[in-house]
Amino acid sequence: MGLPALKRLMSLQQRGGERRRRRTQAPSSKFGVNRPIASVDKRNGSPCQQDEDEDGDSQAGKRIKYSAPELPEDIWCHIHSLMPLHDAARAACLSRAFLRSWRCYRNLTMTRDMLRSEADPCKGDFSDKIARILRNHTGKILKLELKHVSCRCLDSWLRVAVTSGIEELTVVPRRHKIKYKFPCSLLSKGVRTSIRYLAFCAFRPTAELGPMRSLTSLHLYAVHITEDELECFLSNAIALEQLALTDCDQIICLKIPCVLQQLFCLRIFGCGWLQVIESKAPNLSSLSFTGKRKLSLGETVQIKDLAIFDSKIISYARTELPSVMPHLQILDLTSDGEAVNTPMLPTKFLCLKHLSISMRSGLAISPKYDYCSLVSFLDASPSLETLVLDVSLERLKHESVFGHSQLRQIPEHPHCCLKSMKITGFSSAKSLVELACYVLKNAVT
Secondary structure, three states: OOHHHHHHHHHHHHHHHHHHHHHOEOOOOOOOOOOEOOOOOOOOOOOOOOOOOOOOHHHHOOOOOOOOOOOOHHHHHHHHHHOOHHHHHHHOOOOHHHHHHHHOOOEEEEEHHHHOOOOOOOOOOHHHHHHHHHHOOOOOEEEEEOOOOOHHHHHHHHHHHOOOOOOEEEEEOOOOOOOOOOOHHHOOHHHHHHOOEEEEOOOOOOHHHOOOOOOOEEEEEOOOOOHHHHHHHHHOOOOOOEEEEEOOOOOOEEEEOOOOOOOOEEEEEOOOOOOEEEEOOOOOOEEEEEOOOEEEOOOOOOOOEEEEEOOOHHHHHHHHHHHHOOOOOEEEEEOOEEOOOOOOOOOOOOOOOEEEEEOOOOOEEOOOOOHHHHHHHHHOOOOOOEEEEEOOOOOOOOOEOOOOOOOOOOOOOOEOOOOEEEEEOOOOEHHHHHHHHHHHHHEOO
16 A cells, blocks of 8 residues: 555545534534534544644644544554555654554665655765664664665664664675674674574674574675684574575585574575585475585485575486485576586485476577486486476577487386476477477376
């Protein structure tokens, strides 16, 4: 709901209030004079009810009230929360109840573009404007996306906003070459008790920080943090469920301690120097990463959902993963270059149900690559239900089926569980047509 819709709603409620006032007029008295009966709305805290006009209308003995439709206050607050941030702020100017809702507006995302207007170039008063909003805000979710902002200003805003009760905090002052250091002193005992989600682009935790008992999700973006500092911090976040690292280039060996009993999701993107992922978290079930990493996941590995993004990853996955992740159910592979055919091996993905392979347009796929070699995954996955293949190429480099050679006859292998196959970018490449024919011929269901 935007501001125009809200204005229409306020107009309707004003007309409704006029009709109710006309219905409450008393009958003519014996002196022939109609007297209005004073109507006082006894519903305390009605969201759209206005107080007396502060400019002095009460001097004339008049009281102006606007009655809202018969809706509970929590519904009005929910409507307010669905508005875009700009409109929600403007709506707070229409009603004191909306102003109360605005002060505890749950999801407050502050960007420089959001606060800039044509009439206000946001020069000298920009910092004061944000500080004033944060000072009056008591919501539980705060997101700061402010590029080209001085570290001193950002520090002052955070000292105002980060208080006990906050649940989610995202700080993104710049995109590249981040030099800002988040003041860990703000994470007091009260904040550490309530905070559930942290997303930072500049964070250097210290040993004196203390436990983060309620933290369930942590995302570090381009953070200059060492592997020892991160391991120390993770050891104090025993409730952590999700961890994401993006472009954290000082980490060579990522160590996940065994105290993270609740951790089930790990996402790693970039992190160019990372070579080893060592996890002792017993319930880690979802893993995504870029590049080829050495995995040490313990004897009780429970990975069921895996996504890998790298060149020549398809052959690597077929060769290495069956023995490393025997419980794998979902596998998503994105390759930016395949030159070697997928090998036929005796190892199996006994639990694999959903397989997605992407070799997308514009990426380097050798003309000699045999799409039909992907049959190796099908034969190794007796429980496979869904196969998604993306082979969208800018131009066909493979041998076309319209040539003179005949289609190969591939030995039959019934796939009793396969229910769905989708090929995006299907072309006349001969090996791709052979793969499609194989699936159609051997899919039982």
